[in-house]
Amino acid sequence: MSAPLASSQPSRLADAWMLWAASLVVTLIVGVQFLRHDQAMLRTLGDTDDAMRLVRVRTLLAGQGWWDQWIGRLQPPQGTIMHWSRLLDGGLAATVRAVEVVLPPDRAELWTRTFWPLAWILPAAAASLSIAHRIAGRAGLFAGALVLVADPWAFIQFQPGRIDHHNVQIALTLAAAALALGAERGAWRGAAAGFASALCLAIGIEALAFHAFIGAGLAVGLVLGDRRAPAARAYGFSLAGGAFGLFLIQTPPSRWPVSACDALGANLVAGLVAAGLGLGLVSLMKVGARTRLLGVAVAGLVTAIVYLALDPACIHGPMAAVDPRLRPFWFDRIEELQPWTILIRTDPAAAVRVLCIAASTALAAAILVWRKRLDLGLATLLACAGLAVAATLAVLRQEDYAFAFGLPLVAAAAASLTSGRNPLLLATVSLALSPAASMAAAERLWPVRASPSPNERCYEVAAYQRLAAQPEGLVLADINLGPFILAQTPHSALAAPYHRMTWGVLAAHYALGAPPGEAEAQVRALGVRYIVECGALIRVGPGSFETTLRRGPPPPWLRPLSEPGEALQIYAVEPLAQHPPKER
Structure with missing residues (x-):
């Protein structure tokens, strides 16, 4: 890493100020652009999940119990129990109530729908810039801010009206990765990363694999006995305690024994507790590297056994419980679940976008491997980015994580190529490596535009x-x-x-x-x-x-x-x- 690990306290303080100042600038620029050009939320409630989240928030505000997640107005008379997290409902409901102190209820709801997603840009930008800074120093921070502002898809899930769950999960996943990357700076970072992972998985499990990679990176650091070992211990205990506590808070007591493949059920919380406690206990042992490796491997094996033993169907993934009769006419036609090979025919603009972020991330990773010393932190980030790209090629829904992990790598690669000496050169190379540039070039060579939906x-x-x-x-x-x-x-x-x-x-x-x-x-x-x-x-x-x-x-x-x-x-x-x- 180009940022010196033995930097003085004043230098670290200055870096922290620069990081948060740059994050605030990114947030303001992106937020203003959204507010100026995105008027869709004045005409609609967003997509189906945004509308459904609003229904849940309104029922909570109307007096429905915290643990009562039954929605009787769906498929009556039997109704349905949603698997969504009550934590996010509570955060939105609390925001609406707070704003109602100064605004009438309808305006308070509109204000919350507008600024709740925009507020999550700040932690997401800070985490992304922190990653670029840790890899490539202040030049990476500058390049990261430029890339984030220039790429229209960097914060597409943070636009006004997006109150489902994607923006919160993206921000928490990036936060966990950024904190783990700087884990050698103190055990508190490991504890914060563990809680970020627990909170993200309590809200939804679509980023589960990324958090597994982040935890695995800290576990490898523990085995190697490097400076991340105290953070690995803190991460493990924080993950176990956070997952268990959040599960109890948001899950009705009657459903505590119930396992699930699509949410934080009894099986997943048991697996997370096993993984976290296993990691923490191994870190307390005064043993050699081989014994620590064995302990970590046993903890991982116990985690998998516990998770699958409580619900073996989950070996088929989070949608294992989907009735096969729903697939031909609905589930298999959902656009965000399509691979890029299908999108080439059905949505060429999305397919090109996926290929562009994949190419930019792969090029940035190659540059960093060539120019940088491949340490454990960088290897973990490259693994997360590679997973995100592979997942995006298979399922469009994961493109948000390809952008989230790919853009800080692009910024760091640009800073590494230019050595950060010439700001103009750095800016030029950053933009040239970004997916935004490749998408613009692809549009000129193959002018494919997303056609408006006939169903808007x-x-x-x-x-x-x-x-x-x-x-x-x-x-x-x-x-x-x-x-x-x-x-x-x-x-x-x-x-x-x-x-x-x-x-x-x-x-x-x-x-x-x-x-x-x-x-x-x-x-x-x-x-x-x-x-x-x-x-x-x-x-x-x-x-x-x-x-x-x-x-x-x-x-x-x-x-x-x-x-x-x-x-x-x-x-x-x-x-x-x-x-x-x-x-x-």
Whole structure:
């Protein structure tokens, strides 16, 4: 690392001031750009997860119990229990309540939706710049700030309205990596990294593999007996205690024994406790490197055994419990779960973006291996970046982590190539190595632009006003409309894009896909009061009830409630005719 480890206290203090000043500048520039150019949140509640998160926050504010995660308005009458973390609901609800001191409730909610995601730019930027600084010194810090500001995808999950969970997880994952990278500076960094990992995994487990790599890097440092050994001990105990404590806080006592593959369940918390305590206990042993290696290996083996023994299905990944009947018409079509080989055909702009971040990260990694001494910290970061790139090529959803780990490496590589002596040269090389440059070049060579979705009007707030004015009832609609129906109307939704509500999703699919002559019986049997159609949303084949309803006119048992041309075409299910009783 070019930053001297034996630097004086005043120098470290100056570096800290520079780091936070640069992070604040990045936050302000990116935030202002979002606020100036992104007006989408004024028209819509975001994507399906943003809308669903808002529903959960509102119910919590309305008095639903902290441990009551049952949502009765999804697939009634059985409802569904969401696997999402209550911690994030609580943070958002607390923010809304605090803002209500000075603003009315509706404005407080809008303010929270706007500034909650923007606030997470600061810790994410600080962690990213800290990584670049630790690898390449102050030149890396300067290059990192430039790359973050210049790349439009660096903070795409932090734009106003994004209140789901991605931005918080990205910030915490980067924080854990940055703290682990500087672990030789003190055990407190290891403890902070362990808690960041625990908190991130309590909120969601999509970054689990990155935290496993971070912990493994500290474990290797413990085996080698380097200056990261005290931090490894602190990391282990903090991870174990944090995961266990957060699990108890957010999980209803009745579900403490329940394992899960898609959330922090009993199996994962047991595995994290085993891993953390194992790492901490090995660090306390006064033994040689071979014995420490054996101890760490045993801790890792026990972690895997405990996790899989409590729920063997989890060997198939976090979505092991997805009903295979949902895959053909929904799950396998989710865009963010597609590999780049499919995106080449379905979304060329996204495919090019994925290839650009992969190429920039690979080039930066090669430069750093060539120019830098490959120590344990840098090796851990390169492993995380390589994992992120590989995961992104397989699943588009992971591209956020490819940018998160790739951009600080790009900045450090630029600083290493130029030795940081010439600011103009450093800026030029930084931008040339960045994914933004390769994306701009690719656009000129192959001008592929993301086309606007034909379904955008389906999610606008104004589109739901007519439906919201109707008497309360159950709505049959496309799976993606479910969260917006809950967030913007008093109605219930039969389907929503969540894999734990198999019954409602299948029931809605079968009803919409039924032959026209059989649809009425299925709709009435489900207790549906309204049917909503919109745009190009369709998941059933020709000859189905949904297809014939679009072509019109509607069957006599449906009464149109919307005007032609409106985004949502709403139909009320007419009550069955009441015949007078026969005379005896």
